[in-house]
Amino acid sequence: MLEAKDVIVRYDTATVLDGASLKVEKGELVGLVGPNGAGKTTLLRAIAGLINWDREVLKGTKMEDVTFEGSIEFEGERIDKLPAPEIAKKGIQLCPQMGRPFAEMTVKDNLLAGAYLCHDRKEINESLVRVYELFPRLKERQKQLAGTLSGGERQMLAVGRSLMRRPKLMLVDEPSSGLAPKIKDDLFKRVEEIYRELGVTILLAEQDISFAFALSKRNYVMSRGHMIAQGTAEELLSDETIRKTYLGL
Numbered sequence: 457m458l459e460a461k462d463v464i465v466r467y468d469t470a471t472v473l474d475g476a477s478l479k480v481e482k483g484e485l486v487g488l489v490g491p492n493g494a495g496k497t498t499l500l501r502a503i504a505g506l507i508n509w510d511r512e513v514l515k516g517t518k519m520e521d522v523t524f525e526g527s528i529e530f531e532g533e534r535i536d537k538l539p540a541p542e543i544a545k546k547g548i549q550l551c552p553q554m555g556r557p558f559a560e561m562t563v564k565d566n567l568l569a570g571a572y573l574c575h576d577r578k579e580i581n582e583s584l585v586r587v588y589e590l591f592p593r594l595k596e597r598q599k600q601l602a603g604t605l606s607g608g609e610r611q612m613l614a615v616g617r618s619l620m621r622r623p624k625l626m627l628v629d630e631p632s633s634g635l636a637p638k639i640k641d642d643l644f645k646r647v648e649e650i651y652r653e654l655g656v657t658i659l660l661a662e663q664d665i666s667f668a669f670a671l672s673k674r675n676y677v678m679s680r681g682h683m684i685a686q687g688t689a690e691e692l693l694s695d696e697t698i699r700k701t702y703l704g705l
């Protein structure tokens with residue numbers, strides 16, 4: 457379904473992705489693990505088309521020098537030259553690290569904003585019902601301003617907002633980051649439901665190895681901008697070098 461080949465992203469002089477490749481088949485949940493600064497977020501942003509967007513935003517600043525090389529295919533078609541909204545229309549949805557809601561808008565309006573590509577009211581309402589079923593907490597707080605949500609609720613809102621777009625492929629960036637164990641467990645179950653029951657293919661970037669490995673069928677281990685290894689949780693954990701050096705276990 458998704459194939460990234462030899463992706464290079466360079467900011468000014470820093471090479472952030474240094475020939476990163478990965479594949480995700482339809483119906484898989486693939487883990488992307490690796491330490492801080494490995495390049496996980498950058499790879500997800502590159503797939504979602506946001507690196508080219510960076511180039512626009514950074515124009516005229518010291519940071520304007522962004523290089524992108526390599527190829528990204530989705531459902532057999534090159535997408536790496538497309539603008540981010542076109543990529544979203546094809547069914548790829550990035551669920552960003554730390555949530556980042558529209559703080560001055562209510563929870564409900566944030567969710568509705570997530571469905572901006574859809575013009576069918578019935579479909580939007582169905583999506584809203586589905587998100588509220590998955591996250592009753594968001595329904596309880598639908599009139600609350602998103603800026604006042606707790607960290608866990610924000611993360612739920614980010615996942616919910618991504619689902620409003622009915623994606624085929626969700627790129628979920630560290631949903632567990634900074635959450636207390638109980639909330640983490642709950643979010644973990646929701647991600648599993650999205651994958652198993654709603655049938656959404658997921659690429660899950662995580663620093664929390666146990667979170668990623670418990671859900672994923674296959675994983676990529678990333679370090680300093682490229683893939684060090686790939687395999688099932690058992691395969692990766694049985695390799696001592698990978699376990700100690702890259703997984704910190």
Ligand SMILES: Nc1ncnc2c1ncn2[C@@H]1O[C@H](COP(=O)(O)OP(=O)(O)OP(=O)(O)O)[C@@H](O)[C@H]1O
Pocket residue numbers: 467470472490491492493494495496497498499510519553630663
């Ligand atoms: N716009 C940018 N300009 C310069 N450097 C950047 C930019 N974005 C990211 N980087 C650098 O790229 C490296 C990889 O960052 P990235 O956010 O992709 O890592 P990550 O694997 O997601 O880490 P974490 O687990 O901490 O979220 C970091 O060293 C970061 O400082």
Ligand SMILES: [Mg+2]
Pocket residue numbers: 496497498553629630
């Ligand atoms: Mg990250």
